[in-house]
Amino acid sequence: MNVSSPTTADAETVAVRRVRAGDIADVIALDERVTGLAKPDYWRDVFDRYGERRLNERFFLVAEPVAANGRSIVGFIIGEVRAWEFGSAPCGWVFALSVEPRTRLHGIGRALFDSIAAEFRRAGVGQMRTMVARDNRLHLMFFRSEGMMAGPYIQLEKELE
Amino acid sequence: MNLQISSRLAIFALLELAALPEQQVSVAEIGEKYGVSSHHLAKVMRALSRVGLVRSVRGAGGGYQFSGNARRTTLLDVIRLFETMGPANARAGAAERTPAARALRELLGEIDDVARATLGSVTLATMLKLVERQRTPARRPAASAREVPAG
Numbered sequence: 365m366n367v368s369s370p371t372t373a374d375a376e377t378v379a380v381r382r383v384r385a386g387d388i389a390d391v392i393a394l395d396e397r398v399t400g401l402a403k404p405d406y407w408r409d410v411f412d413r414y415g416e417r418r419l420n421e422r423f424f425l426v427a428e429p430v431a432a433n434g435r436s437i438v439g440f441i442i443g444e445v446r447a448w449e450f451g452s453a454p455c456g457w458v459f460a461l462s463v464e465p466r467t468r469l470h471g472i473g474r475a476l477f478d479s480i481a482a483e484f485r486r487a488g489v490g491q492m493r494t495m496v497a498r499d500n501r502l503h504l505m506f507f508r509s510e511g512m513m514a515g516p517y518i519q520l521e522k523e524l525e
Numbered sequence: 526m527n528l529q530i531s532s533r534l535a536i537f538a539l540l541e542l543a544a545l546p547e548q549q550v551s552v553a554e555i556g557e558k559y560g561v562s563s564h565h566l567a568k569v570m571r572a573l574s575r576v577g578l579v580r581s582v583r584g585a586g587g588g589y590q591f592s593g594n595a596r597r598t599t600l601l602d603v604i605r606l607f608e609t610m611g612p613a614n615a616r617a618g619a620a621e622r623t624p625a626a627r628a629l630r631e632l633l634g635e636i637d638d639v640a641r642a643t644l645g646s647v648t649l650a651t652m653l654k655l656v657e658r659q660r661t662p663a664r665r666p667a668a669s670a671r672e673v674p675a676g
Contacts, residue, residue: 498638504646505599511654514643 377431378438378472380479383415383424390436391426398462410460414442421445423483427463427472439463441476443494445487450517456484456492461503477510495519526640531607534561534569536600540656542579542591543649551588572606593649600652601645610641 383391388411396402414424427439441461447454458480463473484492493515496503528536538555552570556563570589573579578593604610620626647655 498642501645504642505648505651508646509596509648509651509654511658 377429378427378475379430380425380427380475382419383411383426383440385411385415387426387437387440388415391440394437394440394462394464398465410442414444418444421487423480425476425479425483427476437464438467439472439476441480443480443484443492445484445489452517453491454489456480456487456489458492458494461494461506473506474510477506526636528604529608530561530565531569531572532604534559534566535573535603535607536652538566538570538589539573539578539591539593539598539603539649540652542589543593543595544653544656546591546595549582549588549590554588569607573603576606578603595649595653598649599645600647600649601641603649604644610637610644 388407391411392402392404392407395407411424414422422444424442425440426437428437439462441458443456443458443460445454446452446457458477461473461476463476481492492512494507494512496507498504537559541550541555541558552563552566556566570579570581574581574589578591578598579589580592582588582590601610621630
């Protein structure tokens with residue numbers, strides 16, 4: 365994979381690159397700060413699957429300040445190319461995005477989004493997709509601002525009694 | 526779904542003003558562009574002014590100027606100034622207490638929830654991008670899902 369060149373953000377310059385094993389503690393901590401829930405086993409498993417295997421179609425990217433000086437990552441995005449689920453032609457799916465709250469509104473989310481979009485294009489797909497909880501206004505506003513629109517699918521679910 | 530005329534006018538006016546935040550635009554100019562009476566539009570502008578989304582500029586060349594935050598103001602914020610976007614109230618009458626009416630209300634509520642989530646996620650800044658895209662339509666892939674079920 366091509367490691368993205370440093371991306372200039374409004375107030376902070378970050379570089380977007382592939383995740384490394386040494387980043388996982390930061391990913392776990394960032395996710396816990398944002399969601400209030402620690403999920404170390406989940407994130408280690410995600411790293412095993414998306415950070416080390418089938419890297420031509422799986423992308424676990426992190427944003428770190430260019431002048432890191434030991435500072436931890438300030439965001440991450442994860443996605444993969446999936447094909448033929450629900451009858452869909454190959455498409456890039458984004459299933460995780462998080463940005464350090466104190467660094468938001470500085471273009472880091474956009475840098476991550478643009479980087480994974482570029483990876484999907486390099487992988488040969490022309491469309492990307494995600495799913496957001498209806499009440500998750502922050503993520504909905506972000507993805508909308510990046511040009512994402514409602515797609516041709518409707519998500520359905522059922523309570524199992 | 527349909528929006529009331531005041532909501533539509535408010536969105537159109539805000540997009541006009543937010544596109545040129547340094548400039549003042551008169552009610553007459555906006556009214557002419559969208560084919561609406563200045564009288565109706567003036568009432569809408571006063572409502573937007575009361576909540577700080579626009580400010581009136583007096584004097585020659587006066588009009589209105591955008592004074593809100595385009596990256597934080599959603600379409601739902603604007604629409605709620607002019608109409609209710611809550612769940613539909615139950616109608617009176619025996620039929621409305623039937624399981625069929627409750628089931629229908631639940632389904633319509635699902636549609637309302639999606640409409641609110643959509644309108645609440647699109648900011649004026651995002652709308653300006655969509656407007657720009659309409660001006661320069663790019664070739665877009667067909668949006669229809671394949672009919673083949675997951676296999």
